[in-house]
Amino acid sequence: MGKEKILVVEDEEAIQELIRYNLNKDGYDRVRCCESGEEALAAATEFAPDLILLDLMLPGMDGLAVCRRLKSDTRTSAIPIIMLTAKSEESDIVIGLEMGADDYLPKPFSPKVLIARIKSVLRRVKPSDAxxxxxxxxxxxxxxxxxxxxxxxxxxxxxxxxxxxxxxxxxxxxxxxxxxxxxxxxxxxxxxxxxxxxxxxxxxxxxxxxxxxxxxxxxxxxxxxxxxxxx
CATH class of the missing domain: 1.10.10.10 (Winged helix-like DNA-binding domain superfamily/Winged helix DNA-binding domain)
Known part of the structure; x- marks a missing residue:
C-alpha cells in the first residue's frame, strides 16, 4: 500500500489538490500532478506511474488524445488509466474505454469512491493473480x-x-x-x-x-x- 506512483492529470487546481490530499491521506505519497496533456505525456515516460488519473477536459490536447497517445506507445501502453469525466460525456467515455482506458469516474465524485476505484484497478492489473x-x-x-x-x-x-x-x-x-x-x-x-x-x-x-x-x-x-x- 502506498508504494504505487500515481500521475494526476487535472487542470483545475482545486480538484488537483483535493485528489492529492486524499491520496496522501490514504498512504499514496508518490503522487505527481500536471495540468496539460503535453505535460502528462512527458511525465508518463519520465515518472513512470503505476496508474494515471486523466481528466478528459484539458486545455490544448484533450484527455482522449492523451489516452490515444499513451496506449499507442509501447513505453506507456500498459499503464492503467482512470478517466475523470463530466456526466454529459457518455460518448467520450465509450471512446476512451475502446482506446484502452481501464475505468472512469464521473464528476463530482466522492474521495472514498475515487480511492476504492484506484485500489480496484491496481488489483486488477497485478500479474500475480494465480x-x-x-x-x-x-x-x-x-x-x-x-x-x-x-x-x-x-x-x-x-x-x-x-x-x-x-x-x-x-x-x-x-x-x-x-x-x-x-x-x-x-x-x-x-x-x-x-x-x-x-x-x-x-x-x-x-x-x-x-x-x-x-x-x-x-x-x-x-x-x-x-x-x-x-x-
Whole structure:
C-alpha cells in the first residue's frame, strides 16, 4: 500500500489538490500532478506511474488524445488509466474505454469512491493473480474454468453457448471493469451466435436468465456497456 506512483492529470487546481490530499491521506505519497496533456505525456515516460488519473477536459490536447497517445506507445501502453469525466460525456467515455482506458469516474465524485476505484484497478492489473494464470476464476457463487469450458453456479453446471461462456468469463475475470459493447464484440468470436453490438444486449438477457437469482451479478452501465459487480 502506498508504494504505487500515481500521475494526476487535472487542470483545475482545486480538484488537483483535493485528489492529492486524499491520496496522501490514504498512504499514496508518490503522487505527481500536471495540468496539460503535453505535460502528462512527458511525465508518463519520465515518472513512470503505476496508474494515471486523466481528466478528459484539458486545455490544448484533450484527455482522449492523451489516452490515444499513451496506449499507442509501447513505453506507456500498459499503464492503467482512470478517466475523470463530466456526466454529459457518455460518448467520450465509450471512446476512451475502446482506446484502452481501464475505468472512469464521473464528476463530482466522492474521495472514498475515487480511492476504492484506484485500489480496484491496481488489483486488477497485478500479474500475480494465480487463478487467472490457471484459467480458473471464482466470483461469489460463480466458478469458471476456461480450459475445461466448465461453469458452475452454486456448485451446479451451467449450460452456456460458446459466446455466452466467453462473454461471462470476460466480465467475471475483471469485476468492476466496464466493457463497452464494441469491446465485447472484439473479444467474443463464437460461430454459434451472431456477435454484433445489438446481439450483445440480447446475449446478456440470456446470460442473466441462466444466472437466475444471481442475474444481478452483471450490471448495465447506461450508455456505455456492462460490468461484473465487484466482490
Amino acid at each position: 487463478e487467472a494464470a490457471a484459467g480458473t476464476i471464482k466470483r461469489g457463487p460463480l466458478c469458471m474454468n476456461r480450459g475445461t469450458r466448465e461453469a458452475l453456479l452454486d456448485g451446479r453446471p451451467m449450460t452456456l453457448t460458446f459466446s455466452e461462456f466467453e462473454t461471462l468469463y470476460l466480465l467475471a475475470r475483471r469485476p468492476g471493469w466496464v466493457y463497452t459493447r464494441g469491446q465485447i464484440v472484439n473479444e467474443v468470436k463464437g460461430d454459434d451466435y451472431p456477435v454484433t453490438e445489438r446481439a450483445i444486449d440480447v446475449q446478456m438477457v440470456s446470460i442473466r436468465r441462466k444466472l437466475g437469482t444471481h442475474g444481478d451479478l452483471i450490471e448495465t452501465v447506461r450508455g456505455v456497456g456492462y460490468r461484473f459487480v465487484q466482490d
